[in-house]
Amino acid sequence: MGNLTATRPPQPWTAPTASDPVAATLRLPGSKSMTARALVLGALASGPSTLDRPLRARDTELMAGGLRELGAHMSVSDDDRWLVRPHPLVGPAHVDVGLAGTVMRFLPPVAGLAEGRVTFDGDPHARTRPLGPLIGALRSLGVRVDAPPTGSLPLAVLGAGRVAGGEVVIDASASSQLVSGLLLAAPRFDRGVVVRHEGPPVPSAPHLRMTVQMLRAAGAAVDDTTPDVWAVEPGPLTGRGWEIEPDLSGAAPFFAAALVTGGEVTLQGWPRSSLQPVEQLRGLLHRMGGEVTLGTAGLTVRGTGTVRGLDADLSDVGELTPVLTALAMLADSPSRLTGVGHIRGHETDRVAALAKEFTALGADLTETTDGLEIRPRPLRGGTFRTYDDHRMAHAAAVAGLAVPGIEVDDVSCTSKTMPEFPALWSGMVTGKS
Numbered sequence: 001m002g003n004l005t006a007t008r009p010p011q012p013w014t015a016p017t018a019s020d021p022v023a024a025t026l027r028l029p030g031s032k033s034m035t036a037r038a039l040v041l042g043a044l045a046s047g048p049s050t051l052d053r054p055l056r057a058r059d060t061e062l063m064a065g066g067l068r069e070l071g072a073h074m075s076v077s078d079d080d081r082w083l084v085r086p087h088p089l090v091g092p093a094h095v096d097v098g099l100a101g102t103v104m105r106f107l108p109p110v111a112g113l114a115e116g117r118v119t120f121d122g123d124p125h126a127r128t129r130p131l132g133p134l135i136g137a138l139r140s141l142g143v144r145v146d147a148p149p150t151g152s153l154p155l156a157v158l159g160a161g162r163v164a165g166g167e168v169v170i171d172a173s174a175s176s177q178l179v180s181g182l183l184l185a186a187p188r189f190d191r192g193v194v195v196r197h198e199g200p201p202v203p204s205a206p207h208l209r210m211t212v213q214m215l216r217a218a219g220a221a222v223d224d225t226t227p228d229v230w231a232v233e234p235g236p237l238t239g240r241g242w243e244i245e246p247d248l249s250g251a252a253p254f255f256a257a258a259l260v261t262g263g264e265v266t267l268q269g270w271p272r273s274s275l276q277p278v279e280q281l282r283g284l285l286h287r288m289g290g291e292v293t294l295g296t297a298g299l300t301v302r303g304t305g306t307v308r309g310l311d312a313d314l315s316d317v318g319e320l321t322p323v324l325t326a327l328a329m330l331a332d333s334p335s336r337l338t339g340v341g342h343i344r345g346h347e348t349d350r351v352a353a354l355a356k357e358f359t360a361l362g363a364d365l366t367e368t369t370d371g372l373e374i375r376p377r378p379l380r381g382g383t384f385r386t387y388d389d390h391r392m393a394h395a396a397a398v399a400g401l402a403v404p405g406i407e408v409d410d411v412s413c414t415s416k417t418m419p420e421f422p423a424l425w426s427g428m429v430t431g432k433s
């Protein structure tokens, strides 16, 4: 497996400028979120599973690597089909979470089911990402966890081979993944789980729906009828075939390119009914001046070359903020993006990083506690720092279509979710995709 180490040599990259409207039909890699969940559910199932068109990227390789460390059999040599064969979970083991929120929040509950000590650590910034509420929840569900008083990595789960489970209250306002992690492992807890969120709203509701839908598809009984409460019955998970959808958040910069250049981008292989928030992305791109259609060729976005400002609460789709900020920078009127205070706890503090790096390119934007206010004006080229954040690189790429000379300090961070991003992007801009 590649990309498993944090130490990549920095790869400077000049974002290509588009001299013509883009016209591309692309097949993009699979959804990170679906791949991660299918791997976890597969490892906890009572029979084998397959993942068709999974995402091969640093986050999903770390997920497969972590589950393999815990004893599951993972066969990931075929890019088009990965195989998961469950096996009793055992320690001692060490899980490298990299910078992946999915790995650091989904695998500690799984480790509680293993017999033995399982340690977790990751990239330096992973130690600052919110994890305390999950540690507290695991302890109250009967799992022994050694962790610093800060409630962060590095930590050790002292797995007893079983987890009692039961009712737990958690403040998941920092990340929906804190709930998803508990739910995914819960069918294997002796008493299942009832998770009750108390606190400011949980972000990323569509990701929680994906967790619930995939659990049900694997045979779990889940009740999510009460807002902020999720109940999972104990019971076996069945192995199955998972068709992984193309990654919607990874598609966002490519769709944004259609708006910026007045071109057309089609993403192939889009299902009629999706586990990802396609309707929300469609609505947002439409409000910004794009036309989005789902046809036999796939999901197509057309732009007019005029981008409109946007006033939107992005709490459901926080992952899209960097790309929408870049679009807003090129719009014909101001934008106000709200509801994304939690993305300060993502790969970097995205609100602060976007404000800082675009200001350095001449932009007029201000940070608010939960978002950004953007007043478009001409930008200039210059260095754009990514802070190891793939979506910062996506934002720079979108702005670079219209602004010559944007130098991304390190585009290799895109390997977190799409190692082929620089090549696919250049292919789209030069018309060779």
Ligand SMILES: O=C(O)C1=C[C@@H](OP(=O)(O)O)[C@@H](O)[C@H](O)C1
Pocket: 032, 033, 034, 036, 101, 102, 174, 175, 176, 177, 180, 203, 204, 207, 318, 319, 342
């Ligand atoms: O469960 C998942 O697969 C994800 C949930 C979201 O996390 P947050 O709720 O922390 O934003 C999202 O931003 C992340 O990229 C993937």
Ligand SMILES: C=C(OP(=O)(O)O)C(=O)O
Pocket: 099, 100, 101, 102, 319, 346, 347, 391, 417
């Ligand atoms: C927030 C993200 O990732 P993670 O799963 O590491 O939280 C993201 O991919 O935008």
